[in-house]
Amino acid sequence: MRSAESSAGLSPPRPPLLRWFVLAAMVIGMLLPIVPLVIWSFAFRWSFPDLLPERWSLRAWRYLAAPESQVLPALRDSLLLAGAVTLLATLIGAPAGRALGMYRFRGRALIEMLILAPLIVPAFAVSLGIQIVFIRYGLADTFLGVVLVHLVPATPYMALVMAGVFANFDRQYEDLARTLGARPLQVWRWVTLPAVLPGLVVGALFVFLISWSQYALTLIIGGGRLVTLPMLLFAFARSGDHAVTAALSLVFIAPAVVLLALIARFLGAAPAAGGIRGL
């Protein structure tokens, strides 16, 4: 009970032994599902009931690099798609975030609800509904069409992150720079941008991940023509090749985990969601 006494106000209503059990269970629970993926990706033969493969091999990884697996073009398309979505969502969402975070105006609560709605209503239903319009305007089965439909969940995220950032931004710095003779672009470049950059980067990383992980929307609007990594992963998962599916899964999550580490750096010790107000 010594540690409980020393950290008085911080301790939850449970003895330390139970706490260590909870923490150990949490760590195992979080990491265990990834273990079979890592093992499978290096397995040549791994039959039941062996805990480790009889033979190891780099076959799956070599196959991913080979042209016939289509992984490299899919990787390129996924990066292009997520990059385009991130750029557009930033250009669209960040100004909206500024408006919501910095100003009080009539109808602000309503606008906030409207921007929240696409995060709550399943994007899946929206994309099935809009596909018919995309067909009419030649956007179905195209890169641009998929970018547009990815904007539906991506832009509100950016707007909300930036609303949180701009709520803590003091407009007087901009006024001060203006009084000192700075032109609008200079104010933006030297005052506003440096102040909101960490939030902007975090928002952009999240938006990138939203687009990067998207399967259903790409499938429905891309019609199977735009083959991103998740499309390929799904096909491999259905084919039953455990090793290749596992290796591709790891390729698919690698950028995500790297980006999370970056986000954690940008936000310091605070958990990632600390930067996202209202989520």
Next chain:
Amino acid sequence: MFWSADPERPRIWLMLAPMLAVVFLLFGGGLFFALIQSFGYLPLIGQTEFSLAAYVTVLRQSSFLASLLLTLYIATTSTVIATALAVTAALAIRATTRGRQALSFIFQFNLPIPHLVGAVAMADLLSQSGLLARLAAAFGLIDDPGQFPVLVFDRAGVGIIAEYVWKETAFIGVTVLAVLHAIGPEYEELARSLGANRWQRFRLVLLPLMLPGVLAASVIAFAFSFGAFEAPYLLGASYPQVLPVLAYKRYTAVDLAARAEAMALCVIITLVAGAAIVAYLHVSRRYLRREAD
């Protein structure tokens, strides 16, 4: 309130315009066209009359009720389990001083992992020849894969629930950690100085303070898992199927008339997810008002 005197006021709407275009044209448009197609307005196949036929067809199918119940069951169970685990783990992390940063990182490391990968991982973990079955064999609990319970592609959706719990625990947990961070230790210290014991400090101080944040995260997780498609598409049984998978199946059916049924299912999914949010807003408003009194 001097907002009307703000010289930047016209610029506010200019800043909001592109975002509102996305919301109204893409999001609103998608919902609108899902709605009119669900009423049978499908000029592509020569139908321009509005009717409720698709809803009648969908609601009459015996598979619909099974799908609705399965979807509700999966979304509710996974959200409740994930919320309980998230709160427990977040409190344990907060009480730890050494290694707290590493623990929080592990806690949220699966946050950016796509659900599709989560589903693949669960299949390799929980299937009858998966890692858990191998561990069970190593401990002598089973002799062959057939003796291990069916946890994926099963009618009870255990694999899907496990995938959602895995992902949502991190999502809700990160929110809880942020909320706890914002609350700080002062209230608990005050309660302690007034003689409150551990349980009272949790029940009467911490829980009410963190409840709004926890509830918000849980409702978002519920709405997400109710309308998500990836994990059940990969891990689900062929019958019953969750509503989004059912909608997609009707959508890709050769029979074009099934499209109206797919849209009716989309509208129903949207209504249920929307109802969860409205119920949450109602509860949280009442709760906030009571706090203010």
